[in-house]
Every structure is written in structure tokens, then in C-alpha cells.
Amino acid sequence: DQQVKQNSPSLSVQEGRISILNCDYTNSMFDYFLWYKKYPAEGPTFLISISSIKDKNEDGRFTVFLNKSAKHLSLHIVPSQPGDSAVYFCAAYTPNSNSGYALNFGKGTSLLVTP
Amino acid sequence: IAGITQAPTSQILAAGRRMTLRCTQDMRHNAMYWYRQDLGLGLRLIHYSNTAGTTGKGEVPDGYSVSRANTDDFPLTLASAVPSQTSVYFCASSDWGVSGSIEQFFGPGTRLTVL
Numbered sequence: 001d002q003q004v005k006q007n008s009p010s011l012s013v014q015e016g017r018i019s020i021l022n023c024d025y026t027n028s029m030f031d032y033f034l035w036y037k038k039y040p041a042e043g044p045t046f047l048i049s050i051s052s053i054k055d056k057n058e059d060g061r062f063t064v065f066l067n068k069s070a071k072h073l074s075l076h077i078v079p080s081q082p083g084d085s086a087v088y089f090c091a092a093y094t095p096n097s098n099s100g101y102a103l104n105f106g107k108g109t110s111l112l113v114t115p
Numbered sequence: 116i117a118g119i120t121q122a123p124t125s126q127i128l129a130a131g132r133r134m135t136l137r138c139t140q141d142m143r144h145n146a147m148y149w150y151r152q153d154l155g156l157g158l159r160l161i162h163y164s165n166t167a168g169t170t171g172k173g174e175v176p177d178g179y180s181v182s183r184a185n186t187d188d189f190p191l192t193l194a195s196a197v198p199s200q201t202s203v204y205f206c207a208s209s210d211w212g213v214s215g216s217i218e219q220f221f222g223p224g225t226r227l228t229v230l
Contacts, residue, residue, distance in 0.1 A: 043221030
């Protein structure tokens with residue numbers, strides 16, 4: 001049962017505009033959320049994270065928003081650049097997991113930023 | 116070595132053969148993980164290890180085994196490969212319990228094709 005859901009498999013945005021990637025979760029015990037970026041033929045790399053005690057975290061062009069009541073988080077990229085074209089994975093962690101310190105990953109959203 | 120290395124980079128394997136995917140990290144992280152990535156399914160946890168000497172099953176453990184004899188190495192073994200194990204395999208590690216960070220660092224992946 002998928003506990004972390006990324007319902008948009010793909011997204012296309014024009015260079016300079018805002019990219020918004022969405023993620024929903026079902027487990028209210030998740031208390032930490034992360035976004036990973038993955039280029040083809042490479043491993044995922046950590047991008048930004050947010051604790052459940054916060055509703056916003058910002059790092060340069062990347063901002064993650066968390067709405068706990070809606071069990072929803074989003075990643076905003078402003079302004080979008082062609083080099084941002086990649087697959088973005090949303091991930092969540094709960095200390096009550098049966099899998100130790102492992103993360104629950106969504107299926108990913110493929111972002112294409114066009115010039 | 117810097118970070119996580121995986122070997123081989125890619126492999127074509129006949130069904131029924133035994134195969135071990137290697138993973139080594141030099142960050143002295145306590146926890147390590149194996150994921151498989153399949154199109155449309157995202158990253159799914161196969162096995163994990165919270166510390167040397169311990170292992171646990173993830174979401175899709177059937178057909179795979181792991182061992183964690185020391186901190187640095189976390190090999191994944193397919194005892195008798197089947198075509199459904201065709202996938203890209205990622206090894207990851209994290210420093211949870213030491214630095215308090217749950218961020219996972221990923222290797223470059225092994226692309227495995229079982230015919």
C-alpha cells in the first residue's frame with residue numbers, strides 16, 4: 001500500500017517559471033519529509049527536507065511547503081532552469097516504521113524544463 | 116573512494132544463476148539499504164541494516180538476501196535470479212542515530228537484466 005503518493009508522473013514547465021511538484025501521504029505518523037532529485041543513470045541525490053514541526057523550508061531556489069492537516073507537501077522551484085530537468089522523489093520517515101531508519105518513497109515525478 | 120560505490124555497473128544474467136551485487140561506503144554510516152527502481156513504481160526497499168551485524172526485510176524482500184559483516188559493506192544476493200528481478204538496484208546509507216540526520220546517500224546503481 002503506497003503511503004507516499006506522487007500523482008503526477010510528469011510535469012513540463014518553461015524556463016524561468018515556477019515548478020510545483022506535489023506529494024500526498026497517508027500515514028499521520030510521518031514526521032520528516034525529504035525530496036530527492038535523480039538524473040538518468042545516476043543515484044538519487046538529496047535536495048531539501050522538512051520536519052513536521054515546520055510548514056516551510058527554503059534553500060535557494062527550492063522551497064518545500066508542508067500542510068499536515070491535508071497530509072500534503074509540495075516542492076517549489078523558482079525560477080526553473082533546464083538543469084532542473086530530472087525525476088523528483090518525495091520521501092517520508094516515521095520512527096514507528098517496521099523498517100528501521102528506511103524512507104518511504106513516492107513513485108516520482110519527471111520534470112522537464114524547456115528553454 | 117568517496118561516498119558509496121556499487122559493482123557491477125550493469126550485468127546481464129541468465130535466469131537461475133546466482134548473483135551478488137556489491138555495495139561499499141566510506142562514510143562510516145551505521146545504516147544501509149537496498150532499493151530497486153522500476154518504471155512507474157518508484158524506489159522500493161528490499162532489505163535494510165540499521166547497524167553492522169543486523170539486517171531486516173523491507174517491502175519486497177523475496178528472492179533476495181543480505182549480510183552486514185562490517186560497517187562498510189552491504190552485499191545483496193540473488194540466489195536464483197528470475198526475469199522479474201530485472202531492475203536498477205540502488206544501495207544507500209545514512210547516519211541516523213549518530214548525527215541525527217535521516218538523509219540517505221545513494222550509490223550510482225547497478226542495472227541488472229535477467230533473461
